[in-house]
Amino acid sequence: MNSTKLLLILSVLPSIVLGIMVYKKDIVEKEPKELLIKLLLGGLFSIVLTIIISFILDPILPDVDDYNKVSELYLLVYTFIKIALVEEFSKWIILKKLTWKNKEFNYIFDAIVYAVFISLGFATIENILYVTSDEGGFSVAILRALVSVPGHVFNGVFMGYYYGISKQAEINGNKNLMKKNMILSLLIPTILHFVFDYLLSSNNKFLLIIYLIFIILLYVSSFKKINQLSNITKSLDNKNNNYNTYSNRYCTNCGHKVYGNFCSNCGYKVE
Numbered sequence: 170m171n172s173t174k175l176l177l178i179l180s181v182l183p184s185i186v187l188g189i190m191v192y193k194k195d196i197v198e199k200e201p202k203e204l205l206i207k208l209l210l211g212g213l214f215s216i217v218l219t220i221i222i223s224f225i226l227d228p229i230l231p232d233v234d235d236y237n238k239v240s241e242l243y244l245l246v247y248t249f250i251k252i253a254l255v256e257e258f259s260k261w262i263i264l265k266k267l268t269w270k271n272k273e274f275n276y277i278f279d280a281i282v283y284a285v286f287i288s289l290g291f292a293t294i295e296n297i298l299y300v301t302s303d304e305g306g307f308s309v310a311i312l313r314a315l316v317s318v319p320g321h322v323f324n325g326v327f328m329g330y331y332y333g334i335s336k337q338a339e340i341n342g343n344k345n346l347m348k349k350n351m352i353l354s355l356l357i358p359t360i361l362h363f364v365f366d367y368l369l370s371s372n373n374k375f376l377l378i379i380y381l382i383f384i385i386l387l388y389v390s391s392f393k394k395i396n397q398l399s400n401i402t403k404s405l406d407n408k409n410n411n412y413n414t415y416s417n418r419y420c421t422n423c424g425h426k427v428y429g430n431f432c433s434n435c436g437y438k439v440e
Contacts, residue, residue: 179310180297183318184289191285191322194399197276204273205286211267212290215259219291222255236370245367253362260287261328261355269336275405278398280333281326288325292318316384320365323391324358330394331357337405361387 192205223232230251233239239247268274268283296318300310331354338346365387368380 176300176305176307176310177297179307179314180300181293183296183314184293187319187322188286188289191282191395194395195278195282196399197278197402200273200279200282204267204271205282207267208264208283208286209290209293211263212260212287212292213294215256215263215287215291216294218259218263219256222259223251226251226255237372244370248367248370249359249363252366253359256291257324257328257355257359257362260284260291260325261358263287264328264332274336276403277333277337277401277405280336281329281395281398284325284329284332285322286325288321288328289318292321295321319388320362320384323387324361326391326394327361328354328358330354330398333398333405340405 192199230247232251233244233247236244264284264287267287268280273279274283296310296313299305299313299317331350335347335350335354338344338350364383365380368376368383371377371380
């Protein structure tokens, strides 16, 4: 096997492993493989959308070749808007287009699966481009397998988390909660993406230490949310649940009024 083929395998392997892991966690009702393939392709298309939006923003925010040659303020704005917001928006808009009215979207964990698979489509192409470039190689492949690809996936976890809550709120007729969490489904992964890229681009040793701590916390919190939401067996369709039985209960985690065994605001199980 030549080095190019090995690099290609290393480029796509992290996405395959993480995709299988999340798919297996979908224990209540597996999503159709046709839909998952469509989501992966949607993630690929989100790369194109990212390029188009970035091109439009070029006159205002020119690309940065050397982060040491720009001001700290420009780096902050550039990283937040040109990188984090553009990439996450591209994934988010594809997610909403493909799944919001999809009949298969009937459990809150479905939102995690959808957002993660779109993120995997995006991350796979990005990883191939980085790893097989002139500045790539085996060390880049290993580093990105441990950090960058999981970073995209974990951003997808948080996107799906708030996206799922937003869908539940719509079904419950709570428009304010729906809008709030729809905004959060874009804002939170954008902030996480921004922190990830900004800390990584810094030459400050203290910020690099914070970056390592951030990565660990991101890993832990993402796996916690995956495990938490994968165990929710309550359908999003409130017609299938006896809400009146729980009409006077409140979530002990966030204080939100509960209409079932699980809080529609944070996913916490209410005993």
